[in-house]
Amino acid sequence: EASLAQAGAVTSPQAARRTLDVHRRAFLENELHGAWRRVIAMVVQPGVDFDQSSIQHYDADAATELSAFVAEQPGLVFEAHSTDYQRETALHAMVRDHFAILKVGPAATFALREALFALCQIEEELLPAHATSQLMQVLDDVMVAKPKNWIKHYLGTPDEQRLMRRYGLSDRCRYYWGEPEVAAAVAKLLANLDTVAIPLPLLSQHLPEQYLAVVQGSLPAQAPALIEHKIGSLLAQYARACNRNAAVPVIAEAAIC
Structure with missing residues (x-):
C-alpha cells in the first residue's frame, strides 16, 4: 500500500511550474512561438495509480494546489497520468479540477x-x-x-x-x-x-x-x-466525464502489440 501511494504521489505545483518554464524557454529560444501557442496540456500525476490488485483513487483535496496552479495558466490543462480503474465520479472530479485529458490504457x-x-x-x-x-x-x-x-x-x-x-x-x-x-x-x-x-x-x-x-x-x-x-x-465513463464537464474527451491508448 505504501509503495502504491508513493508511486501515485501528486505532482507538486513547484515541479509543474519548473516543467512548464523549461519547456516554454526551449520553445521560445528556438523561435517556435507558433508551436508553443498550440501547446494545450502537460502531463502530471494527480494522485491516482494502481498495482496488480489494488487502486489508488483520486483525492480532490490532495490535488487542490496543483489544480489551482493550472487554472492560472491561460489555455492550458493537465493530462492526467494513469486514470485506469478510477470511479466514474472521480473521473468527473478530475476533469472539473482541470485534469481534462484522461489517459487510459490497461x-x-x-x-x-x-x-x-x-x-x-x-x-x-x-x-x-x-x-x-x-x-x-x-x-x-x-x-x-x-x-x-x-x-x-x-x-x-x-x-x-x-x-x-x-x-x-x-x-x-x-x-x-x-x-x-x-x-x-x-x-x-x-x-x-x-x-x-x-x-x-x-x-x-x-x-x-x-x-x-x-x-x-x-x-x-x-x-x-x-x-x-x-x-x-468502460470508455463511455471517460466520455461522460469529459462531456459533462465541458472538456474534449481525449483518451490516450496504451501500447498494444
Missing part, C-alpha cells in the same frame, strides 16, 4: 480480456471440450514461453504469477493478443460462438451488463458485438 484492454474470458466460459458450456478454443490456456502457455512482457512485473510464487498473468490490473497479457497462437485461438472462439445461439442465462451469468442490453433489444447476442459493448461501456 483498463480498456482489461475489459477486452474480461469479455474474451467470459466468452470462453460460455463456449465451454456449449461445446465439447475437444472443439473449444482453449483460449485461456493458449494465452497463458504463450506468456510462459515468452515472459519478457510480464516477468519483471509479476513477482511471487508460480501460483501467484499465474493469477496475475490472467487477472492482474496491469493487464500485461495485452501484449500477447497479436501472437499467432493467441490470435488463432481468438478466431476459433469467435467462429465457434458464431455457430450456436448464446442462451440468455449464460449471458446473465458471465456478461451481466451485456445481458441487460440484449434483453432490452439494443444489443445482438453475438460475440463481436458483446466484446465491443464491454469495452465501450
Whole structure:
C-alpha cells in the first residue's frame, strides 16, 4: 500500500511550474512561438495509480494546489497520468479540477480480456471440450514461453504469477493478443460462438451488463458485438466525464502489440 501511494504521489505545483518554464524557454529560444501557442496540456500525476490488485483513487483535496496552479495558466490543462480503474465520479472530479485529458490504457484492454474470458466460459458450456478454443490456456502457455512482457512485473510464487498473468490490473497479457497462437485461438472462439445461439442465462451469468442490453433489444447476442459493448461501456465513463464537464474527451491508448 505504501509503495502504491508513493508511486501515485501528486505532482507538486513547484515541479509543474519548473516543467512548464523549461519547456516554454526551449520553445521560445528556438523561435517556435507558433508551436508553443498550440501547446494545450502537460502531463502530471494527480494522485491516482494502481498495482496488480489494488487502486489508488483520486483525492480532490490532495490535488487542490496543483489544480489551482493550472487554472492560472491561460489555455492550458493537465493530462492526467494513469486514470485506469478510477470511479466514474472521480473521473468527473478530475476533469472539473482541470485534469481534462484522461489517459487510459490497461483498463480498456482489461475489459477486452474480461469479455474474451467470459466468452470462453460460455463456449465451454456449449461445446465439447475437444472443439473449444482453449483460449485461456493458449494465452497463458504463450506468456510462459515468452515472459519478457510480464516477468519483471509479476513477482511471487508460480501460483501467484499465474493469477496475475490472467487477472492482474496491469493487464500485461495485452501484449500477447497479436501472437499467432493467441490470435488463432481468438478466431476459433469467435467462429465457434458464431455457430450456436448464446442462451440468455449464460449471458446473465458471465456478461451481466451485456445481458441487460440484449434483453432490452439494443444489443445482438453475438460475440463481436458483446466484446465491443464491454469495452465501450468502460470508455463511455471517460466520455461522460469529459462531456459533462465541458472538456474534449481525449483518451490516450496504451501500447498494444
